[in-house]
Amino acid sequence: xxxxxxxxxxxxxxxxxxxxxxxxxxxxxxxxxxxxxxxxxxxxxxxxxxxxxxxxxxxxxxxxxxxxxxxxxxxxxxxxxxxxxxxxxxxxxxxxxxxxxxxxxxxxxxxxxxxxxxxxxxxxxxxxxxxxxxxxxxxxxxxxxxxxxxxxxxxxxxxxxxxxxxxxxxxxxxxxxxxxxxxxxxxxxxxxxxxxxxxxxxxxxxxxxxxxxxxxxxxxxxxxxxxxxxxxxxxxxxxxxxxxxxxxxxxxxxxxxxxxxxxxxxxxxxxxxxxxxxxxxxxxxxxxxxxxxxxxxxxxxxxxxxxxxxxxxxxxxxxxxxxxxxxxxxxxxxxxxxxxxxxxxxxxxxxxxxxxxxxxxxxxxxxxxxxxxxxxxxxxxxxxxxxxxxxxxxxxxxxxxxxxxxxxxxxxxxxxxxxxxxxxxxxxxxxxxxxxxxxxxxxxxxxxxxxxxxxxxxxxxxxxxxxxxxxxxxxxxxxxxxxxxxxxxxxxxxxxxxxxxxxxxxxxxxxxxxxxxxxxxxxxxxxxxxxxxxxxxxxxxxxxxxxxxxxxxxxxxxxxxxxxxxxxxxxxxxxxxxxxxxxxxxxxxxxxxxxxxxxxxxxxxxxxxxxxxxxxxxxxxxxxxxxxxxxxxxxxxxxxxxxxxxxxxxxxxxxxxxxxxxxxxxxxxxxxxxxxxxxxxxxxxxxxxxxxxxxxxxxxxxxxxxxxxxxxxxxxxxxxxxxxxxxxxxxxxxxxxxxxxxxxxxxxxxxxxxxxxx
Numbered sequence: 068x069x070x071x072x073x074x075x076x077x078x079x080x081x082x083x084x085x086x087x088x089x090x091x092x093x094x095x096x097x098x099x100x101x102x103x104x105x106x107x108x109x110x111x112x113x114x115x116x117x118x119x120x121x122x123x124x125x126x127x128x129x130x131x132x133x134x135x136x137x138x139x140x141x142x143x144x145x146x147x148x149x150x151x152x153x154x155x156x157x158x159x160x161x162x163x164x165x166x167x168x169x170x171x172x173x174x175x176x177x178x179x180x181x182x183x184x185x186x187x188x189x190x191x192x193x194x195x196x197x198x199x200x201x202x203x204x205x206x207x208x209x210x211x212x213x214x215x216x217x218x219x220x221x222x223x224x225x226x227x228x229x230x231x232x233x234x235x236x237x238x239x240x241x242x243x244x245x246x247x248x249x250x251x252x253x254x255x256x257x258x259x260x261x262x263x264x265x266x267x268x269x270x271x272x273x274x275x276x277x278x279x280x281x282x283x284x285x286x287x288x289x290x291x292x293x294x295x296x297x298x299x300x301x302x303x304x305x306x307x308x309x310x311x312x313x314x315x316x317x318x319x320x321x322x323x324x325x326x327x328x329x330x331x332x333x334x335x336x337x338x339x340x341x342x343x344x345x346x347x348x349x350x351x352x353x354x355x356x357x358x359x360x361x362x363x364x365x366x367x368x369x370x371x372x373x374x375x376x377x378x379x380x381x382x383x384x385x386x387x388x389x390x391x392x393x394x395x396x397x398x399x400x401x402x403x404x405x406x407x408x409x410x411x412x413x414x415x416x417x418x419x420x421x422x423x424x425x426x427x428x429x430x431x432x433x434x435x436x437x438x439x440x441x442x443x444x445x446x447x448x449x450x451x452x453x454x455x456x457x458x459x460x461x462x463x464x465x466x467x468x469x470x471x472x473x474x475x476x477x478x479x480x481x482x483x484x485x486x487x488x489x490x491x492x493x494x495x496x497x498x499x500x501x502x503x504x505x506x507x508x509x510x511x512x513x514x515x516x517x518x519x520x521x522x523x524x525x526x527x528x529x530x531x532x533x534x535x536x537x538x539x540x541x542x543x544x545x546x547x548x549x550x551x552x553x554x555x556x557x558x559x560x561x562x563x564x565x566x567x568x569x570x571x572x573x574x575x576x577x578x579x580x581x582x583x584x585x586x587x588x589x590x591x592x593x594x595x596x597x598x599x600x601x602x603x604x605x606x607x608x609x610x611x612x613x614x615x616x617x618x619x620x621x622x623x624x625x626x627x628x629x630x631x632x633x634x635x636x637x638x639x640x641x642x643x644x645x646x647x648x649x650x651x652x653x654x655x656x657x658x659x660x661x662x663x664x665x666x667x668x669x670x671x672x673x674x675x676x677x678x679x680x681x682x683x684x685x686x687x688x689x690x691x692x693x694x695x696x697x698x699x700x701x702x703x704x705x706x707x708x709x710x711x712x713x714x715x716x717x718x719x720x721x722x723x724x725x726x727x728x729x730x731x732x733x734x735x736x737x738x739x740x741x742x743x744x745x746x747x748x749x750x751x752x753x754x755x756x757x758x759x760x761x762x763x764x765x766x767x768x769x770x771x772x773x774x775x776x777x778x779x780x781x782x783x784x785x786x787x788x789x790x791x792x793x794x795x796x797x798x799x800x801x802x803x804x805x806x807x808x809x810x811x812x813x814x815x816x817x818x819x820x821x822x823x824x825x
Contacts, residue, residue, distance in 0.1 A: 099716040100125065102396050102744060105158035105345055106198030106383045111397045114152045116140065116162040116192040120224070123740065124233050124397040127201060127268075127315060131401060131455030133233055134268045134317055137224035137294060140192065140205065142217065143169045143183070147190050155372075155717055157379040158197075158345050164190040187211040189308075195342055198383070202340045204312040209303035217301045219311060222282065224294040225268045227258035229455040231463060234398060238462065247293040251275030253334050256293045262459040265322045267330075271337040273312040274299065314340055352378050357417040357791065359756055362784040366709060368718040369752055376719065376749035377414060377421070385452060391428045392421060395722055395742025402452040402467070404429055404474030405536055406747055408481050409683060413750030415488050416757045416790065422485040423494060429478055430501040434469050434508075439526040442470035442534075446508030448478045450534070463529065470530045471538075472513065472523035475505045476563035483570025486577070490766030490793035495574060502571055506587075509564055515554050519597045520614065521564050524553035535560060536684075537625075537662060541669065542676035543613050544623040548668025551621040556614040558627045561598045562634030565591050569635075577767060595636050608644045610637075624654065624664035626684050632691025642695040649688060650700060657729025658711045659685040659704065665726070672726035672736075679738060681723045682708055683747035686754040693758045693775075702779035705755045709781075711735040720748040760785065760801060760810075761824075766793030773810050773823045778803040786813075795819030 100123055103110045108129045112118050118125045118138040127135035140147065147164035166188040189208040194201065209215050232238060245257040252275040256268045278298040301309050318332045359370055382393045385402065393399065394406035407429070411422040432452065434443040441464050442450075450471035458466045482502060486495055513521035523534040532540045535557045543551040572587035602610045604620060610628040611620035628645050631637045637645060648654065653664040656672075659680035663670055672678040685708050692701035712720050714734045722745035725736035742748075759779065763772035771792045778785065778801060785801040797815040801808060810823050 100397075100743065101152055101160065101162075102379075103156075103158060103160050103194055103196050104379045104396060104400075105196040106381075107400075108196050108198055108201065109396055109400055110194065110196065110201060112138070114162070115146065115149050115164065116152070116194070117146075120226075124230075126233070126397075128230070128397065128400065129317055131230045131453050131458070132266065133228045133230070134225060134266070135223065135315060136226040136228065137222055139222040141220040141222075142166055142188065142190060142207065144218065144220070145169050148185070153717075155375070157349070157375055159193075159195040159342070161194075162192040164192070166190065183211065183215060187215070188217065195340070197340060197342055197345055199316060200338050200340050201315045202312065203314075204310055206308060206310040207301070207303065208308040209305060212305060214302060214304050217303055218298055219301070220296060220298045222294065222296050223254065223270065225256035225258070226293075227256070227260070227266045227268075227456075229457040230398065230400075230453070231455070231457050236457070238457070242456070244293065247281075247295055248330075248333050249279055249295065250334070251277075251279060254295065254297075255333055257330070259322045260456040260460070262456055263322050264456070264459065265320055265330075266456075267318045267320075267332055268315065269318065269335060270313055270315045272297075273310075314338070349378065355418065355420070356789075358786075358788040359417065359753075360786050360788075361782050363782055365713055365718070366782065369709060369712045369720070370756075372718045373720065373749040373752040374417070376744035377410070377418070377746065379744055380410075380746050380749070385428070385454070386431070389428050389431075390424050392425065392746045394747075395745035398740070398742055399745075401454070402428065402449070404449045404451070405471050405477060408448075408474060408477045409687075410746035410750040412477075412481050412484055413683070413686060413747060413754040415484055416762055417753050419485060419488045419791065422481055423489070423491070426478065426482055426485060426494070426498060429474075430498050432467055433501055433504060438469075440464055440529075441466070441468055442526050442530050444469070444508060444512040446475065446504035446506075447512065448474040448505065450474055450531075464527055468530070470523075470525060470527075470534050472521060472534045472557065473536065473560050473563055475508050475513065476521070476560065476567040479505050479567035479571055480563060483567075483574055486574060486767070488764045488766055488792060490769075492577070495577065499574075499578065502574070506568075506571060509567070513564070518618070519594060520556040520601070521560050522554035522556040522614075524555070524616070537627075537676040539675045539677075541674070542662075543621050544663075544667075544669050545615075545619070545621045546607075546623050546667065548623070551613055551615040552617075554616050555621070558598075558602050558610050558612055559630035559634070561594060561602070562631040562636040565594050565598070565636040566634040568594070595638075598631075598636055599638055599641075603641070607648075609648045610645065623667055623669070624648065626654070626660050626662050626688065629660060629684070629688030629691055632695055633687045634691075635694060637691075637695070639695065642697075646692055646695070646697050646700055650703075652728075656680055656726050657707065658724070658735045659708050660688055661726040665728070673738070675723070675738075678726040679723045680711075680726050680735075681748075682711075682720045682751040686747075686751035686758075690754060690758045693761070696775075698775060698777045701758055702777065705759060706779050706781055708751070708755070715743070719743055720751060721745060722748055756785070760787070760799075762790075764792045769793060769795065769818050770820045770822060771797060773799075773821065775825060776801055776808045776810050776823075778808045792819055797821060 101112045110127050111125045126133040150163040152162045165186045168185040191206040193204045242260040248255040252272045254270040258266045276297040277300045282294050380393045391402050392407045392410050394403040407425045411425040434447040447469045449467040451465045452467035453465035457463045515522045568587040568591040572584040575584040604622045611622040612625045612627045613621040663677045670678045689701040689704045721743040722741040723738045727736050761774035761776040763774045783803045787799040795816040798813040800811045812821050
């Protein structure tokens with residue numbers, strides 16, 4: 068591209084350039100994704116801090132929309148060399164780089180004596196997110212023995228792509244990318260969506276650029292997104308440091324009705340960047356958590372990272388004064404019924420407020436009418452809520468979409484478990500009408516054919532084929548590998564319904580409705596009997612994954628039965644056989660339980676639900692093992708997932724990883740596009756701890772029961788501080804000594820009893 072002279076026009080004048088885009092590239096050998104997030108704003112970059120239009124979904128996002136699709140830094144025309152990258156601060160991070168060997172004059176490549184040796188420049192990238200604004204500061208220090216001319220370049224683009232487009236959805240039509248508005252110190256990208264909304268992404272720089280303009284159209288590809296280049300030229304004395312800072316923020320509004328009308332938001336005032344409120348919220352979060360520390364420092368790092376991820380994934384909304392746990396970054400930074408419920412359940416011991424917030428948000432959005440396009444029926448808890456252009460323009464049904472068969476009974480389970488921890492009668496009474504509507508949905512709509520089982524089948528062509536947690540199209544099979552056809556009754560969902568009815572029965576007794584309690588308890592036991600008769604596969608000594616529309620067993624071996632242990636629906640006489648089958652080599656990879664047994668037709672260790680390992684899946688299975696008295700097996704699973712976590716960046720458990728056998732792969736193999744961080748992966752660590760320690764709360768009667776605490780051989784001591792049960796709190800110490808585990812009460816509030824059952 069032809070170089071522009073410094074400020075060849077009035078710096079107050081606005082220049083418009085037609086938008087262009089570079090082609091998407093494959094994400095191979097590009098290192099780990101770095102994630103920063105605060106509220107509903109998040110940034111995903113490569114380890115260098117750059118955003119490329121690749122297959123990992125890198126970018127700056129807000130409201131299910133990618134607001135910056137390229138941010139690429141070069142120094143002296145070259146990409147810097149990475150020294151260290153950290154996003155461990157959640158909302159702030161730092162990346163340290165240096166220069167490769169490079170020419171002092173990039174136009175002259177034939178004078179090696181003029182080359183600048185490597186590692187003569189210190190280059191730092193520091194980012195912070197406030198929830199509405201991204202600020203980056205790029206600092207360059209000259210450590211060379213002589214003054215140096217340094218050119219800093221930024222390539223920037225904003226495609227305003229809906230997250231479904233980023234994931235690969237091909238739209239029949241999309242909105243219009245407007246010319247990029249540029250001044251030497253300001254840039255605004257604009258996009259007019261099909262829903263009548265103009266999305267503007269603004270950038271302001273601390274000093275004007277010496278050069279700016281579009282990238283060379285010959286190398287840019289099709290023109291459907293902005294792509295520009297800016298450059299600054301500095302002369303740095305020996306030891307001199309200089310810094311460029313820039314902020315990015317968004318403003319959205321209706322598309323002007325008149326073509327060519329002045330855009331009042333073209334260059335709006337630059338917002339102040341203050342992180343004091345964010346820092347204060349983090350301090351408050353840390354103080355409110357129950358603290359769990361061990362004598363294994365690596366495990367402490369996993370605990371710390373998981374707690375940080377839960378805080379990172381907190382989203383604001385969807386209504387004012389509401390919050391919820393987003394499912395995961397980058398693909399699922401939105402409200403998911405199932406994911407938010409399970410993650411909140413996992414974290415009840417350390418922060419019950421997450422569960423309270425989740426229950427209330429989902430209750431407000433509980434379906435109140437039938438809508439086939441949304442797979443909605445009265446009383447149903449949503450599956451997924453999206454807020455991007457495609458949802459606003461009704462191209463997808465996620466506004467919200469209710470295609471989940473399990474989110475409704477799981478909501479009831481969470482309500483019961485939250486009451487166990489909090490004893491919050493006001494919350495129970497407030498949500499009781501929602502609970503009754505959820506029960507009615509289970510019996511009236513969930514049981515589609517009146518056979519006593521809850522089934523699913525999509526009612527819209529745009530809906531999900533499979534509507535349990537294994538929701539990929541090829542997840543539910545029989546032993547021949549043939550896909551089950553709807554309506555499908557999943558094994559684990561019957562367990563969820565069984566558990567939900569028992570928990571709601573207990574809540575009904577709290578509220579004095581003994582008749583309802585007795586009815587629900589009878590229904591649960593009746594379901595248990597039907598389940599045993601219909602789902603048990605005699606020749607396999609295991610439960611089928613599901614029943615298909617013809618009530619045939621989908622009898623491939625999967626992890627589904629592990630959830631049945633967690634729910635308690637499994638007959639005690641058959642529990643040992645289920646545990647043994649789950650721990651067999653074709654199911655237990657050595658790193659965790661596979662979703663689908665190896666060697667079966669359809670098995671794929673890289674398949675999303677056909678052979679991978681999911682930490683949350685293992686956490687529920689381990690809790691199920693503990694429930695039926697298989698303490699050693701539970702601890703073995705927990706230990707193997709902990710070992711796996713040590714091989715992932717920052718000790719962060721991802722959404723899933725591949726199911727290759729440990730004897731073949733001595734380290735866990737990452738899944739190519741897993742969410743990381745991910746809510747129920749982070750929550751798994753706390754359910755693992757709850758399982759090992761045997762925590763059983765009974766807040767309504769002021770009691771904490773420790774049911775057979777048992778530490779594994781890689782933990783000798785666990786200290787729990789500020790564990791809240793109802794209005795009380797307690798500090799506990801667990802010791803492993805000579806093969807046994809002891810529990811000691813270090814401190815407790817008056818009115819709270821601790822019962823230790825060994």
